[in-house]
Amino acid sequence: MEKRPPACPRQAWMEDSSSQESRSPGLQLPSSYEVTTMQPLKLDASWLPIYKEEQEAVDSILAFVTSPNKEERDKATFLQSISVLYRSALKHGLTQGLDLFCDMYQLAENIKALLEEEPRDHLCTDLRHLSMLALEKLSLVDTALEGKAKSLLCACFSSVFWLPAEKEIPKADLALYMKTLNSMDSMLRTIVLSFPASRVSEELQGILELLLDFTSCEREAVRERAMARIDVLTRVLSDYSTLQANANVGRGTAGPVCSGEIQLPLLGKLLGRLILFRFSEEQTSCAAFHALFALAEFIFESRLKDRADQVHWEAVTTSALCSLSARDCAKAFGKHLQSHERTDVILVAIEALGDANILDQQVPSSLLDVALEDPDVWLTDAPKIVSSILESLPYCSTQAAWERAESLLRLMTNLYPTTVVILLCKAALQGDSTAPELWELMSSMPETLAKILEDFANLLHRQCFRCSAEGPRTQPMASSSRKAEWEELAEEPDLESHQGCPNVRTARLLLEGLVGLSQRAEMARNIELFLPGMMKILQVGSEDAKMKILLALQNVLRQLKKSKASFIAVQLVGRLLPLFDSECSELRELSIRMLAELLPLVVGRDEKRMRKE
Template identity: 95%
Template sequence: MERRPPACPRQAWMEDSSSQESRSPGLQLPSSYEVTAMQPLKLDASWLPIYKEEQEAVDSVLAFVTSPNKEERDKTTFLRSISVLCRSALSHGLTQGLDLFCDKYELAENIKALLEEEPRDQLCTDLRHLSMLALEKLSLVDTALEGKAKSLLRACFSSVFWLPAEKEMPKADLALYIKTLNSMDSMLRTMVLSFPASQVSEELQGILELLLDFTRCEREAVRERAMARIDVLTCVLSDYSTLQAHANIRRGTAGPVCSGEIQLPLLGKLLGRLILFRFSEELTCYAAFHALFALAEFIFESRLKDRADQVHREAVTTSALCSLSPRDCAKAFGKYLQSHERTDVILVAIEALGDASILDQQVPSSLLDVALEDPDVWLTDGPKIVSSILESLPYCSTQAAWERAESLLRLMTNLYPTTVVILLCKAALQGDSTAPELWELMSSMPETLAKILEDFANLLCTQCFRCSAEGPRTQPMASSSRKAESEELADEPDVESHQGCPNVRTAGLLLEGLVGLSQRAEMARNIELFLPGMIKILQVGSEDAQVKILLAL
């Protein structure tokens, strides 16, 4: 009868020569327990349906991700293999499990690492170009890049945008540079069209935010490259329905597609930046103009209401757009914008007054002229606009810009006096380093300052009446912790609630501001404006409030 090995054999271990010598000569290990050398673990991807078709590409990818040493040739082979693998899987309909494979072996993360390792002062290899091609193919594999697009694109943009300007590159690198930009543009188009319908708005918003950040860079070459990519995306946006339909046909999928379903919360901000660069004196103006035209197509297509709008669209999106001034351009688009989008256009213009990268300061001034002419339409969000003015005033780069900001602040003081007072006090309370400069600027605007101080006195008086009427539960806050006060006030959704009256919690803030202002010369000159409110606080205010009044006096 044939001998069978035990059901639960013991593992045999190698022993050194000394132990072998001490072993009894008669003791022999059965043949089934022969000792073998341990072999390194070999990764197996034969379970992939595409493995039989592209075994070499799969093995090359696995070899790279598991190798501790990665030479330049290995990087190139890795990137090319990803493109070959994904392209073949898509063409043969063998993508099952490929997303799991990509995630398990972190292909996207490896590409990102390679891009981040590339030197930013030279374009010496085609690694960037191959990386864009690989990411484009990966984006077509279901969920392979899910949740990773923004971080990957940040690496792509940084790797290319910070390269030397085209005119500073060696002539031998120019062809590769153009090829790299083309592969980036193709990747962007494919990536946007591959996003699920439920995610396209959010993903596109994130990409545009990244690019808008680059348009604020001091280097013109960076701004130009970022604006050119924005142009690519707005063109995709304007033709989204048609492009998406074609993409669905190629992939064999179907579903309703409509550009009107795409929501971009940053639309106003994007429009504002495009107008600024459209009328600039640098090369970004060409890409900005083309992007502005494409954005107009998207807005009009998704928001047309009647035949009259169609006529207006034809007037704006043809040759007329070439001759429109910044002011007329804002008016033409403003008709189709929502209130918060018009606010964002104005916020961009205010910010640009102190932005050295905006060479022509007349453009943001022209945008603000539109708001000054029609404040009921353009200046509806008082807190946001006033905050932006106060932040930008100290940094206005020209006298004309400073005067335009002053005019806007004067108008906002008339429209939202409570907002101006509270935000100025909040800046002082939080220890904002720009608060003294802001008050100094206020003191150089006699009419505006008088209005602010008068309203400040009225607020103090009104606040006291409300505190005394509502009882101790709503007494002004104690001044034991400035930090706690500012954090609580930061949670206020709107500094002008109850039809323009400040919430009772702002009483402590106003009094803190009053103590700080009492040290300033302009306060002493206008102290009579505050006396009614001060006296009332001494009569009915809390003990803490009374102490603050005495300190101010």
């Protein structure tokens, strides 16, 4: 009967060494020697069940990992030995201990290092090809690549994707180039199918994220290669509904993974990028086209339970994909996406408006047209969408792109006014270069701003009465103008409370933006809209809030004709007198100076009303 390998090889080696010393009691070092020279450690893997079958391959691997000088021939032998060893172990059912062997001698790390040493400007050896064959065999053994797959694949992608474009590769190397790509695709399929059922979603998500990053590269060859690999993975994804457990120990006893069990949080982002490239003029179009078909199959296999619905949607999707309309494609998929997935599609389109690598800017515009036509379905995550618009505006390279982003921002302002204004305030406080243009846009919608101001005034009014009922406490808007505190508040993630109502912590942001907006002529012309909300804040706000309102009113009044300023001055004076007794010296001084400015503004019949006040 064959002797089983020890369960703990390291412990076994120590015990073996101790037993040899105990069997040689007569062996003594000369008394004059107190220090001995350490002999090099001789690695031993004879405990592996596969060792007898593939002793040469094991010894070649051990020789490489211990050698300080690694020649090109040694690298190839090392990689080939890994493939031979693991292929033989799988064939004979002797995979026990191979995961530990891989970890002990850092086989994966050595392969990664070899890939990273390869030059990116040419392909003249089959080292990349052999590396991916070796990684493919390693992935078939339980836990051999656990926790390492993403970093290894990143090294593989970087080593191959950055090579010169295919048309620039010498004809003599083209066969090797194609063989290398084929081995990468085979490795990708095997690695994904080898993940345990509990980790398929997470690992697949990580790999797709890597590839999507490469699709944003400036070099078309890199984008094309990344998109082709996404095509490979989406085909694997679409096959999951019919997969059977592989002949490896990685799948475990859980059996095959059904398509409905796979969760991909980046599905919307992936779909958005595929649509962009499907309708582009690049070589990526073909790979994106096939990937969209595979993604469609995955969606209707995993989400549509009724076979009749599957057949109908398959026909609609096929028609949309074969047409020349990105709009039709987005509509076909959108019906079967979750809300956050539709949001991600729109975020991809917004980002693409400022992406010079997207050759056809009409495609992201078409995706946004779908959202503009049906905002209740596509534009539900206001903070994410508005933030994306504000981030992308500085990079819009064409007037058409800017106008499309502006149209979307106007619609979002009508639907979610509080969110838009708060994010604009944040942009202004953070020194965003587009803030002036954005405030110009906002000032052209005074009714919207007036409504938001009134909402904040009501919020502060409720907060004031709540504080009074609960007794003395710190006011919700402490008096401070230090830049650091403003910046800290600007990072506040909670923009709104339930159902779009403004959050009291964000009122300071609005008021800070209001002071800047008050210097614009548009606000002065529409002051009647803003006045009720401003007066209410002047009554119930904190000292800091009241000072902001006074500064804004001061700016506005200086731009008005006397007849209009006189009417406002009469209403304002009654609100100023209580401020003369404020504990805040700055507020007292500002209110007194404000009164001195108001008196000369009063004309005609308003003088009698002023005396009464």
